[in-house]
Structure formats: structure tokens, C-alpha cells
Amino acid sequence: xxEARGLRKSFGGFEAVRGIDVEVRxxxxxxxxxxxxxxxxxxxxxxxxxxxxxxxxxxxxxxDPAVDGPAIRARIGVCPQEDTLDTELSVRDNLYVYGRYFGxxxxxxxxxxxxxxxxxxxxxxxxxRVDDLSGGMKRRLTIARSLVNSPELLLLDEPTTGLxxxxxxxxxxRLFRLKQQGVTLVLTTHYMDEAEQLTDRLVVMDKGxxxxxxxxxxxxxxxxTREVAELRFGVAxxxxxxxxxxxxxxxxxxxxxxLPDRLLLYTADGEETLAKVHERGLEPVATLVRxxxxxxxxxxxxxxxxxx
Amino acid sequence: xxxxxxxxxxxxxxxxxxxxxxxxxxxxxxxPVFYLFSIGVGVGALISGFEVGGREIPYAEFxxxxxxxxxxxxxxxxxxxxxxxxxxxxxxxxxQMLATPLTTTDIARGELAWSLLRGGVYSLGFLLVMLAMxxxxxxxxxxxxxxxxxxxxxFGAVAMALTTYMRSWQDFELVTLSTLPMxxxxxxxxxxxxxxxxxxxxxxxxxxxxxxxxCRELTTGAVSWDSAVSVVYLVAMGVxxxxxxxxxxxxxxxT
Numbered sequence: 383x384x385e386a387r388g389l390r391k392s393f394g395g396f397e398a399v400r401g402i403d404v405e406v407r408x409x410x411x412x413x414x415x416x417x418x419x420x421x422x423x424x425x426x427x428x429x430x431x432x433x434x435x436x437x438x439x440x441x442x443x444x445x446d447p448a449v450d451g452p453a454i455r456a457r458i459g460v461c462p463q464e465d466t467l468d469t470e471l472s473v474r475d476n477l478y479v480y481g482r483y484f485g486x487x488x489x490x491x492x493x494x495x496x497x498x499x500x501x502x503x504x505x506x507x508x509x510x511r512v513d514d515l516s517g518g519m520k521r522r523l524t525i526a527r528s529l530v531n532s533p534e535l536l537l538l539d540e541p542t543t544g545l546x547x548x549x550x551x552x553x554x555x556r557l558f559r560l561k562q563q564g565v566t567l568v569l570t571t572h573y574m575d576e577a578e579q580l581t582d583r584l585v586v587m588d589k590g591x592x593x594x595x596x597x598x599x600x601x602x603x604x605x606x607t608r609e610v611a612e613l614r615f616g617v618a619x620x621x622x623x624x625x626x627x628x629x630x631x632x633x634x635x636x637x638x639x640x641l642p643d644r645l646l647l648y649t650a651d652g653e654e655t656l657a658k659v660h661e662r663g664l665e666p667v668a669t670l671v672r673x674x675x676x677x678x679x680x681x682x683x684x685x686x687x688x689x690x
Numbered sequence: 691x692x693x694x695x696x697x698x699x700x701x702x703x704x705x706x707x708x709x710x711x712x713x714x715x716x717x718x719x720x721x722p723v724f725y726l727f728s729i730g731v732g733v734g735a736l737i738s739g740f741e742v743g744g745r746e747i748p749y750a751e752f753x754x755x756x757x758x759x760x761x762x763x764x765x766x767x768x769x770x771x772x773x774x775x776x777x778x779x780x781x782x783x784x785x786q787m788l789a790t791p792l793t794t795t796d797i798a799r800g801e802l803a804w805s806l807l808r809g810g811v812y813s814l815g816f817l818l819v820m821l822a823m824x825x826x827x828x829x830x831x832x833x834x835x836x837x838x839x840x841x842x843x844x845f846g847a848v849a850m851a852l853t854t855y856m857r858s859w860q861d862f863e864l865v866t867l868s869t870l871p872m873x874x875x876x877x878x879x880x881x882x883x884x885x886x887x888x889x890x891x892x893x894x895x896x897x898x899x900x901x902x903x904x905c906r907e908l909t910t911g912a913v914s915w916d917s918a919v920s921v922v923y924l925v926a927m928g929v930x931x932x933x934x935x936x937x938x939x940x941x942x943x944x945t
Binding site: 393427430432433434451452453455456460462464466467468469470471475478479480482483484485528531 | 699782783787
């Protein structure tokens with residue numbers, strides 16, 4: 383579906399994407415995980431055939447976006463990071479007009495609009511003004527809009543950023559259904575839980591480069607231990623705070639990460655490690671044992687957290 | 691200008707958007723009518739009239755085609771500046787259109803076609819008022835409607851191109867600053883022969899002047915080779931504006 387080799391994107395002197403190789407296969411849910419500014423959105427815009435490639439090779443559905451932009455866009459759906467809904471039109475007309483942009487016939491669009499309003503549970507809001515919708519509803523409408531042409535490939539840029547937890551789950555559930563229907567999903571996110579929930583395979587991006595690739599489980603297994611013991615301390619000055627404890631616990635874990643307010647101990651058995659920490663007389667404000675996540679993978683690969 | 695299917699789609703979108711607020715169209719129609727009554731008829735009662743094409747015509751008949759041309763300009767400029775800027779920078783309408791098979795050329799054409807359609811409706815209405823008041827004295831006048839569309843095309847395309855360079859709403863003061871003097875001094879209210887030598891040349895080179903004399907030549911029947919000059923002038927202006935607008939949309943939206 384998507385094939386990128388040495389893909390680059392520069393804006394003036396700034397290189398947003400610095401040579402990435404990506405391959406997305408039909409029917410899979412593929413993710414770009416990384417913090418803001420990692421180059422995810424720039425990559426997505428190139429894949430959406432609205433941003434010219436600076437260097438490298440890019441094929442979408444086997445076509446070259448520089449030559450076949452309109453033909454590619456006719457077969458994909460795009461859900462941009464910011465809702466670009468038409469505020470001068472009603473909910474229904476937003477979908478209707480958008481479908482018409484794809485050259486669909488009036489009757490065909492009207493039927494499709496009905497189905498989509500149902501799918502995103504906005505049928506009773508069909509005649510509302512876009513400005514009167516909540517954030518979650520707007521996002522669902524944007525997703526419905528991206529599906530109007532029954533795309534083979536759906537691009538979602540930060541699909542749940544800015545939504546409350548409940549609205550996020552509704553969006554996830556709808557996206558999951560699409561995946562089951564066989565739509566190829568490509569999404570960017572800086573939420574590791576979103577990546578874990580939705581994607582079969584993902585690349586971790588940082589500073590315009592791909593730093594790791596694999597399934598969520600694979601990545602966790604490769605780059606982290608099974609469990610993590612978190613020792614929380616108060617936020618303190620460097621040197622005077624919890625970083626001085628590192629030496630005392632270093633031999634209890636495979637690896638220790640120092641965050642501003644806590645230590646992360648990477649270990650196979652968190653409870654056991656925690657017990658040993660207490661034996662040594664350390665008294666953190668709070669402790670927590672959890673399974674390793676993609677967040678830990680990212681921390682390991684880049685030395686930074688995802689959400690700064 | 692080539693009208694394609696995509697142009698029709700953009701027209702349909704704008705039609706749906708304005709369906710609920712159709713009444714805002716009323717002001718565009720009423721403005722030139724008010725001017726015609728206040729200055730053409732009101733002030734005209736104090737003035738004997740002017741000579742056009744070797745024939746003395748009443749003042750209202752002199753002013754009316756000027757108002758027709760000026761309202762064609764104002765209508766097109768209003769749509770291609772404020773509304774275009776809003777769609778470009780705020781509502782991100784063009785970004786959503788570009789996520790579909792539509793291209794920047796489609797957008798430039800479609801939006802321009804919309805402002806022409808809107809301006810054309812105003813012009814037709816005004817023309818009917820002129821007819822009803824007996825201010826049309828030649829069969830050439832059937833060509834005045836296409837002439838107003840040409841004025842709309844020229845001004846709309848150039849205004850659209852210039853709007854792509856604007857950064858904030860403050861920049862729109864420049865629009866008023868250029869259209870208002872054109873409205874007042876382009877032989878709209880008094881003949882160009884009133885100006886001394888060099889200044890007359892300047893006025894004759896401005897686009898609204900070409901539009902005003904073209905409309906006046908058609909409604910009074912004083913058509914000459916000068917009319918053809920005006921037509922070529924306005925066509926060239928429209929094509930240039932459209933080309934620049936499309937290139938600018940490319941560099942603004944396809945980054």
C-alpha cells in the first residue's frame with residue numbers, strides 16, 4: 383500500500399524527515415509513534431499526496447504522488463490532525479459536499495452519507511451546525527468524512543489528540559471496526575496506549591528518523607524488560623534528589639532510568655525487585671509495579687519521554 | 691476560463707453554504723441602486739448631462755453604466771478578498787478540498803466562477819432597473835452583461851492573487867485604499883476629459899476606467915475600437931491574476 387525508501391522532507395533549511403524506509407501492507411494497521419516534531423505529520427502529508435517529496439522514493443497504492451496526486455487521493459481517506467470541517471455547512475452537507483468532491487453521483491453520496499452518519503452515531507445531529515458539535519463529535523464527523531469515498535487506505539493524523547478518555551474510546555472502537563472490515567489504517571500518535579491498542583506494526587520516530595520497527599509486543603520485548611518497578615520521589619534539584627540513590631539500586635535491575643520525579647527499574651520481576659529495594663532501607667514516596675509499555679521502549683531508544 | 695465538472699462542485703458547495711443566508715446577497719444589489727438614485731437621479735436634476743460618442747445624454751444615463759461597472763468590481767473584489775482569505779487561512783476549506791481529487795487549479799477556477807455568478811446576478815438586477823428607468827438607449831446593451839462578467843473576472847482574479855500575499859485582516863485596508871479612489875475617479879461620475887493632460891492618461895490606464903467606459907459604450911451605443919482595447923485589457927488582467935493565484939495556492943497549501 384505504501385512504500386517509502388530514503389524519504390526526506392525539508393522546509394527551507396530544516397529537515398523534518400531525514401531519510402526513512404517504511405512499508406505498509408494491505409489490511410494492516412500501521413503506526414508512526416513519536417513525540418511532537420518527530421516528523422510524523424510531515425510524513426503523513428507526503429503520503430496523502432499534498433506535500434511534495436524533497437528526496438527519496440515514495441509509492442502509494444503503487445502510484446507516484448508527484449505524478450498521480452489526484453488519482454491517489456481519490457482512493458485514500460485522510461483524517462487530519464486539526465478538524466478542517468466546513469463550518470458554513472450542516473453536518474449532513476459536510477459529508478455530502480465532500481463526497482461530491484470525489485465525483486460521486488448525488489444519489490450515491492446521499493446513501494453513503496446516511497450509512498456514515500449511522501456508523502459514527504451522528505444521525506440525530508445530521509442537521510446541526512458543525513460549530514455546535516462537541517470535540518469528540520467533530521472528530522467522529524471528520525472520520526466519517528474521510529470514509530465517504532470508501533477508501534482502501536485510511537490516514538489518521540493524531541486521531542484522538544485533545545479528546546477526553548470516553549470520546550477516545552468511542553473513536554478507537556470505530557477504528558477497530560474499520561480494521562476488521564479490511565481497511566488499511568495508517569495512524570500517527572504520541573500516545574503509546576493508542577499505538578498498542580490499534581496497531582499491528584509500528585515505527586518509532588524521533589527527530590526525523592525511524593529508530594525502531596516492529597509489533598508493539600516485539601518492540602517491548604526487544605528494548606525493555608517485562609516489568610518495571612517505579613520508585614517515586616519528590617521533584618528535587620539534580621544532585622540533591624533521588625538520582626543519588628541510583629548507585630544503591632543499580633545492581634537490582636537490568637537498567638535504571640532517572641526521570642525528574644522517579645526512578646524506573648527495568649527487571650523481570652517487579653515485586654521481587656521492590657522487596658529488595660525496601661530491604662536496603664530506601665523509602666520512596668510511592669512505588670508501582672507495571673508491565674513495560676511502548677513508552678519504555680521510547681525512553682530506552684531516545685532517552686526522552688513521549689509526552690514532554 | 692474553462693468550466694469543468696470540478697468548478698460545478700465548488701459552485702454547489704458555495705450554493706449550499708449561502709442557502710441559509712441568502713439575504714446577505716441583497717446588499718450587493720442595493721448598493722449601486724442607491725448610488726443611482728442619490729447621485730444619478732438626485733444630483734442629475736442639477737446637471738444638464740454629458741456628451742458621449744457625439745451625443746448629449748442625461749446625467750443619470752451617464753452615471754448608471756458607471757455604477758454597473760463599479761458594482762461588478764466591488765462584488766468580485768469582496769468575494770475574492772475577504773471570503774477567499776477566510777477560506778484560505780481560517781476555515782481551512784481549501785486544505786480539505788485538496789485532500790480530495792480536487793487541485794489548486796480547480797479551487798482557483800471554482801471560487802472565481804462563484805464570484806462571477808454572484809456578480810452576474812447583481813448586474814442583471816441592476817440592468818433591469820436601468821431598463822425600467824429608460825436609461826438604456828442601444829441594442830448593444832445586451833452585451834453589457836458579459837462585459838460586467840469580464841470586469842468581475844479581471845478584478846476577482848487579481849484580488850484573489852493579491853489576497854494570497856495578505857497576512858492579516860489589517861492588510862485589507864489596502865483593498866479599500868485602491869478600490870475607493872477607482873470608484874470615485876474612473877469617469878464614473880464625470881467625464882475623463884475633465885482631467886488635465888498627464889492625469890487623464892493615468893486614469894485611462896486604470897482597470898475600472900476600462901470597465902466603466904466599456905459599459906457606457908454598450909448602453910449608449912457608442913461602440914468603437916476603444917471598446918476592443920478595454921476587452922483585451924480586462925481579459926489579460928484576468929488571465930494573469932488567475933495564473934498567479936494558482937501558483938501562490940500551490941506554494942501556500944502544498945508544502
